[in-house]
Amino acid sequence: MKTLLRPAIVLFGMLMIVTGLVYPAIVTAIGQAAFNRQANGxxxxxxxxxxxxxxxxxxxxxxxxxxxxxxxxxxxxxxxxxxxxxxxxxxxxxxxxxxxxxxxxxxxxxxxxxxxxxxxxxxxxxxxxxxxxxxxxxxxxxxxxxxxxxxxxxxxxxxxxxxxxxxxxxxxxxxxxxxxxxxxxxxxxxx
Known part of the structure; x- marks a missing residue:
């Protein structure tokens, strides 16, 4: 069980960081740089x-x-x-x-x-x-x-x-x- 649980938790943590932090930060940065007026309403x-x-x-x-x-x-x-x-x-x-x-x-x-x-x-x-x-x-x-x-x-x-x-x-x-x-x-x- 431990051999399956550890990789699942690590994968969950990595995906959470990538999809919850990195990707939104990149999209926000691109929006602010390329489409500042539109990105701000x-x-x-x-x-x-x-x-x-x-x-x-x-x-x-x-x-x-x-x-x-x-x-x-x-x-x-x-x-x-x-x-x-x-x-x-x-x-x-x-x-x-x-x-x-x-x-x-x-x-x-x-x-x-x-x-x-x-x-x-x-x-x-x-x-x-x-x-x-x-x-x-x-x-x-x-x-x-x-x-x-x-x-x-x-x-x-x-x-x-x-x-x-x-x-x-x-x-x-x-x-x-x-x-x-x-x-x-x-x-x-x-x-």
Whole structure:
């Protein structure tokens, strides 16, 4: 028994050191050296103060701001620690109620907008943390934001176009608009 136990303990200890200490240290060092900004959360700073992250959404509900996708994290929206989907299926009444409530909020904020509401403005993503919306969702909100800020729709549309990212490598994903970056650009435009 001793002849089997000693090698097993030594092997366990070596693997624990390699996989629990050495490998994470190497990966962390590579991440910090080659991808420092991304490894530290892709933080966005304004006047030396961190205002958010490019990769985690934020709650915006004032009419002067573009609104992002709903967050499924509870009890606090866009909480990275609680990243998860809502797990509500299309026939679940709770999902239908949440969608109706968001549509009502959008119509209340912009009663003159009679366009169809884009689906990404009324549903949460799989992670519940999406920082981006579709160009259609941004276009839906242009009139409300322009009116609230005293800007022309053309000015706001130009800012949306500037904040729109295309497909990754030209083929992966869909065009998207980072809500935080767009809202910060709007704030800077008005001083």
């Amino acid at each position: 892709s933080l966005i700073e304004l006047d030396g103060k961190v205002v958010g992250s490019e990769i985690i959404g934020q709650q915006f509900d004032a009419p002067k701001y573009f609104w992002g996708r709903l967050s499924a994290t509870t009890p606090n929206p866009y909480n990275g620690i609680n990243s998860s989907g809502s797990n509500l299926g299309p026939t679940n009444p709770a999902l239908a109620d949440a969608v109706k409530a968001r549509i009502a909020a959008l119509h209340e904020a912009d009663p003159d907008n009679k366009a169809d509401v884009p689906v990404d403005l009324v549903t949460a993503s799989g992670s519940g943390l999406d920082p981006e919306i579709s160009p259609a969702a941004a276009a839906y909100q242009v009139a409300r934001v322009a009116k609230a800020r005293g800007l022309s729709a053309a000015q706001v549309e130009a800012m949306v176009a500037q904040a729109t990212s295309g497909r990754q490598f030209g083929v992966l994903g869909e065009p998207r608009v980072n809500v935080l970056k767009l809202n910060l650009a709007l704030d800077r435009a008005r001083g």
